[in-house]
Amino acid sequence: MDSGIFHTTYEKDMALRRTPAQKVRLVLLIAFLLVFPFLANRYYLTLANQVAIAVIGAVGLNILTGYTGQISLGQGGFMAVGAYSAGILTARLGMPWWGSTIAACFITALIGTFFGIPSLRLKGLYLAIATLAAQEIIIWVVTHWRALTGGVDALVVPDPVSFGIRINSDFNFYWVAWSIVGIVTIAAVNLFRTPYGRAFIAIRDQDIAASVMGVDLFKYKLLAFAISSFLVGLAGALTAHYRNIVTWERFTIDISVLYLAMIIIGGLGSITGSYLGATFITLLPAVLTNLGRALKSTFPAIDSVLPFIQQATFGLVIILFLIFEPEGLNKIWKNIKDYFRLWPFSY
Amino acid sequence: MSRTTKWLVFMLILSAALLSGCGGQESGGEAAPIKVGAIFDLTGPTSDVGTPYAEGVKGFVEWKNANGGLAGRPIELISSDYGYKVDQAEQLYSQYVQEGVVAFMGWGTGDTEALRTKIAADKIPFMSASYSANLLDMEVAPYNFLVGTSYSDQAIIAIRWAMDDWASKGNSDKLNVVLIHHDSPFGQSPVPDAQAFAEANGVGFTDIAMPKGATDYVAELAQIQQFGAQYVIIQNVSSPAAVLLKDAKSQGFDAQFICLNWCADEILLNLAGDAAEGVMGTIPFTPPSSPVPGHEAPDAWLKQNGSSLAEKGLHYSQGWWTMAVMAHGIELVIQDGKEVTGENVRAALESIQDFDTGGITDPISFSPTSHRGSTSLRLFQVQGGKWTQASDYISADQ
Numbered sequence: 001m002d003s004g005i006f007h008t009t010y011e012k013d014m015a016l017r018r019t020p021a022q023k024v025r026l027v028l029l030i031a032f033l034l035v036f037p038f039l040a041n042r043y044y045l046t047l048a049n050q051v052a053i054a055v056i057g058a059v060g061l062n063i064l065t066g067y068t069g070q071i072s073l074g075q076g077g078f079m080a081v082g083a084y085s086a087g088i089l090t091a092r093l094g095m096p097w098w099g100s101t102i103a104a105c106f107i108t109a110l111i112g113t114f115f116g117i118p119s120l121r122l123k124g125l126y127l128a129i130a131t132l133a134a135q136e137i138i139i140w141v142v143t144h145w146r147a148l149t150g151g152v153d154a155l156v157v158p159d160p161v162s163f164g165i166r167i168n169s170d171f172n173f174y175w176v177a178w179s180i181v182g183i184v185t186i187a188a189v190n191l192f193r194t195p196y197g198r199a200f201i202a203i204r205d206q207d208i209a210a211s212v213m214g215v216d217l218f219k220y221k222l223l224a225f226a227i228s229s230f231l232v233g234l235a236g237a238l239t240a241h242y243r244n245i246v247t248w249e250r251f252t253i254d255i256s257v258l259y260l261a262m263i264i265i266g267g268l269g270s271i272t273g274s275y276l277g278a279t280f281i282t283l284l285p286a287v288l289t290n291l292g293r294a295l296k297s298t299f300p301a302i303d304s305v306l307p308f309i310q311q312a313t314f315g316l317v318i319i320l321f322l323i324f325e326p327e328g329l330n331k332i333w334k335n336i337k338d339y340f341r342l343w344p345f346s347y
Numbered sequence: 348m349s350r351t352t353k354w355l356v357f358m359l360i361l362s363a364a365l366l367s368g369c370g371g372q373e374s375g376g377e378a379a380p381i382k383v384g385a386i387f388d389l390t391g392p393t394s395d396v397g398t399p400y401a402e403g404v405k406g407f408v409e410w411k412n413a414n415g416g417l418a419g420r421p422i423e424l425i426s427s428d429y430g431y432k433v434d435q436a437e438q439l440y441s442q443y444v445q446e447g448v449v450a451f452m453g454w455g456t457g458d459t460e461a462l463r464t465k466i467a468a469d470k471i472p473f474m475s476a477s478y479s480a481n482l483l484d485m486e487v488a489p490y491n492f493l494v495g496t497s498y499s500d501q502a503i504i505a506i507r508w509a510m511d512d513w514a515s516k517g518n519s520d521k522l523n524v525v526l527i528h529h530d531s532p533f534g535q536s537p538v539p540d541a542q543a544f545a546e547a548n549g550v551g552f553t554d555i556a557m558p559k560g561a562t563d564y565v566a567e568l569a570q571i572q573q574f575g576a577q578y579v580i581i582q583n584v585s586s587p588a589a590v591l592l593k594d595a596k597s598q599g600f601d602a603q604f605i606c607l608n609w610c611a612d613e614i615l616l617n618l619a620g621d622a623a624e625g626v627m628g629t630i631p632f633t634p635p636s637s638p639v640p641g642h643e644a645p646d647a648w649l650k651q652n653g654s655s656l657a658e659k660g661l662h663y664s665q666g667w668w669t670m671a672v673m674a675h676g677i678e679l680v681i682q683d684g685k686e687v688t689g690e691n692v693r694a695a696l697e698s699i700q701d702f703d704t705g706g707i708t709d710p711i712s713f714s715p716t717s718h719r720g721s722t723s724l725r726l727f728q729v730q731g732g733k734w735t736q737a738s739d740y741i742s743a744d745q
Contacts, residue, residue: 046441050434143530153532154460156487170441243437244464247532249457250433285435286442289427307389307428 014193021341037174045170047286049242052177053235054278058262059188059271060231065260066268067192068224069204070119074112074131076255077138078229080248082108082236084142084149087157087246097160097167097241104237105230111138112229119221123207135256142248155246168242177238184231188271191227200224204269265321267330276329288313380423381677381687383408384443384471385452391431393455395614396584399659400476401426403645403666404452410648411674418681422674429454433461444469449687450673453477456533459491466490470689472696474673476665478608478631479536483719490689492696494669494711494720495631498533498607499540500743501724502526502580505605505629506545506552507741508726509578512603518577523551525571525602527564527591528582530556537582537607551575557587564591568600582607589618596622603627605726613660616732623729627737631724632668633707634661636733641668641705661734668704672711672720675702709740 007013037045057079064070085107089100115134122130142149149155160167167176191197199220202210211217240246258281266277288310296303325332385404388397408424416422425443429435436458440451451466453459453475459482466473467489474492480499482491496504506524513522526541528534538554545552553574555567568591571579579602581588588610595604604626606615611628619626633639635646635656645667646656656663676696677687685691697718701710709721723742727734 041445043438043442043445046438050438153481154463156464243461245461247433247457247460249532250461254432282434285432286438289439289442292427307430310428311390311430 021337033178037171042170045174047283049170049173049177051279051282052174052181053238053242054259054262054282055181055275056184056238057232057235057259058266058274058278059184060228060235061259062263062266062268062271062274063188063191063200063231064224064228066263066270066273067197067204068200068221068228069207070116070221070224071124071128071260072131072228073128073253073256073260074115074134074138075232075259076251076253077135078108078112078232079236079239079255080138080142080251081111081229082233083240083246083251084155084236085233086237087155087240088148090160090241091155091157096162098162101234101237101241104240105233108233108236109226109230112232113222113226116222116225116229119225120218132253132256135253139248139251142251155240157240157244157246159244160241168244173242177242180234180238184234185271185275188231196220196223201269261318265318265328267328270328270330272333273328273330276333280329284314284317285310378420380421381417381681382423382425382443382446382448383450383452383673383677384440384446384448385424385426386429386436386439386454386458387426388431388454389428391429393431393584395586396609396612396662397431397454399662400454400666402659403663403668404670405666406645406648406663407667407670407674410644411671417674417678420681422677426452429458431455431457433457436461437465440465444471449689450474450677450692452670452673456531456536460532463488463491470693472673472676472689472693474669476669477533479532480540481536483717485716485718488718490693492672492713492718492720494672494708495608495665496629496708496721496724496743497719498537498582500719500722501607501629501631502537502541502582503544503743504724504726504741505578505580505607505627506541506548506550507743508627508738509603509605510548510550513577521549521551522578523574523576524578524580525574525576526552526554526580526582527557527567527571528554529584529587530559533609534582541580557583557591561587562590564594565598567591568594568598571602572600576602578603578605580605580607581610583610585610585612585614586618589615589622592619592622592626605629608632611727611734612662613734616729616734620732624732626729628727628729628734629724630661630727630734631708631721632661632665633725633736634727634734635664637727637736639706641707643705664707668707671704672696672699672702675699 036048061072061075064072082104085104086100089095089103090097115131118130119127165172167173199215202213202215203217203220207217262277262281263274265280267273292306292310296306387401388394389401405424408422412421425446425448427439429439440462450472453462453473456477456479459475459477470490472490472492474494478493478495478497480497482488482493483497509524510522524545526538542552555570557564557567581591581604588606592604606626606628608629608631611630616623635642642656642664645664649655649659676692676699679695680687680691697713697715700712703710709723711720713720722744723740725736725740726738728737
């Protein structure tokens with residue numbers, strides 16, 4: 001019987017997966033992800049792809065907000081930069097989809113860094129307002145710079161094709177999106193084992209203390225914005241290629257708030273939390289819709305009020321989660337793991 | 348039960364609920380229902396007009412099924428609210444396509460634009476209440492059908508009417524028209540075509556965007572005045588249009604306002620009150636205040652269910668008749684004895700010539716080269732707090 005997890009070597013302490021149970025779970029998760037597309041129909045593949053894109057975006061935002069403590073309401077705008085960059089480069093310049101995706105990441109990183117400059121002077125709510133401005137400015141530019149973005153008209157992106165295979169069918173895109181999720185996860189998890197990641201966390205916990213310890217705030221805050229925007233731009237670029245069409249209405253302030261909700265519900269400062277939050281927020285409306293349909297066939301009378309019940313439930317579930325576990329889904333996941341590790345002899 | 352177990356149970360219920368959406372598929376047959384997917388905005392920013400529209404679509408399906416269905420086969424309308432959220436529109440679309448819908452009823456510009464490449468790839472005929480002219484481009488939107496007159500055609504008709512009205516009042520100085528619009532794809536949609544038409548006809552033209560969330564439009568009115576416009580076309584939804592009309596009234600502004608279809612409805616009358624008096628409207632779907640035969644079926648159906656068309660307003664008959672056109676296309680496929688697929692429905696819709704909507708719209712015609720259902724409409728004017736017919740059919744072509 002374990003009385004806790006103890007490491008006897010530094011190697012073990014530094015390992016990403018420290019216990020056999022963690023390794024087994026990882027293998028199970030990967031096996032599930034590999035088998036899933038063969039069992040799922042198109043609807044479930046669409047959901048899985050939306051989740052993959054949301055995970056990438058949420059990891060990006062969590063690096064900035066959860067790990068570095070810089071709140072951002074510009075998520076939707078940065079995703080728009082990624083999506084439009086990828087779309088324009090492919091549609092107008094004929095770049096291959098992977099080329100424009102990589103380019104879009106760097107462009108978004110650059111623009112994210114630029115809008116991150118106010119973070120050197122602003123904190124908390126003030127920074128939230130500054131990034132809100134970024135959101136509005138980006139959407140305004142996107143809808144009014146007609147020569148570049150086509151203005152308010154939708155930008156149609158040609159089908160991404162590699163080796164004669166159309167990448168953006170639901171099945172094919174699943175492999176692309178989840179492989180990228182895998183790379184992003186490994187990169188993000190390892191980021192916080194480097195001096196850079198530790199500097200981010202130090203800034204979050206107490207920026208003055210971090211500065212005294214020799215962390216260059218200017219450099220690291222901007223770096224956090226750059227890395228975060230890089231991933232957010234990646235999510236945007238993948239959306240553009242997946243959906244074939246870029247419209248600004250997809251990247252409104254609602255999206256920024258939704259992503260913040262993802263990482264708060266999932267767990268700030270946790271990669272697993274980003275996964276859980278993104279999955280939860282993306283699937284909750286689908287769950288409520290299907291639940292509603294099942295209820296409708298049993299109680300036809302509720303048909304007219306059903307949409308309102310669904311909206312209210314969406315809000316209610318989020319509030320309940322936050323009341324019962326303010327540290328997010330990640331903490332709930334930890335509690336479940338702890339419970340079973342000691343089961344049946346807890347306490 | 349400890350807290351953790353409760354959470355565990357809760358998560359299990361959630362995942363079970365998700366899986367419950369994965370129902371079995373029924374196979375076809377002689378009287379198998381025809382599945383049509385639909386998404387509506389019942390809770391989002393456009394729910395004020397989206398709700399009666401949705402009720403109209405559903406009403407038609409219930410009425411049609413109660414009256415024998417499509418050549419004996421019932422329509423199964425699978426619909427849900429999407430709250431004007433693009434991601435949810437996509438989720439629902441792929442779910443309904445998975446369940447085998449042969450046609451899809453959308454709602455706004457947001458979802459129509461976001462889905463148009465997918466519906467082309469999936470070959471699913473699509474109708475919505477977005478009448479943006481770029482949906483008429485057969486290259487990029489081969490499965491989109493527009494039942495209502497496009498925003499561009501509406502604006503051209505409005506300018507055409509303004510030219511006649513201006514001349515008939517014995518004026519000979521230059522006519523100037525302003526198109527003031529919502530700052531979005533929806534709002535900007537008619538601008539290029541209206542501008543080209545105005546310039547070709549020697550009419551002064553400019554467009555002004557109405558900033559989002561503005562509480563007054565005094566600055567915009569000053570701009571209009573400076574331009575010397577005698578006619579002002581509004582492409583916006585009712586609530587900002589009502590604010591504009593009220594501001595204009597309180598400033599003693601004397602230009603003639605013309606609302607395109609999304610502000611020419613009963614909601615505008617309620618919101619703007621007196622200020623709406625005399626405003627013209629390009630309304631592709633005849634409002635219930637000017638009864639035509641096409642109002643009878645929906646009105647009778649509503650009365651049977653304890654309501655009336657006068658109560659539901661013109662967006663109800665807009666939804667009803669949009670669905671009627673789609674249903675007619677599907678019915679033609681069944682009558683021809685062909686399999687009901689998206690491709691066949693598209694071909695059948697393209698064969699529709701002069702489909703009679705009982706005076707609700709100009710007769711609807713589609714062809715393989717044009718999905719522009721109607722090119723003409725009548726103008727209505729607010730008189731005594733009601734939309735009253737003010738012109739005969741005016742065509743955007745000619």
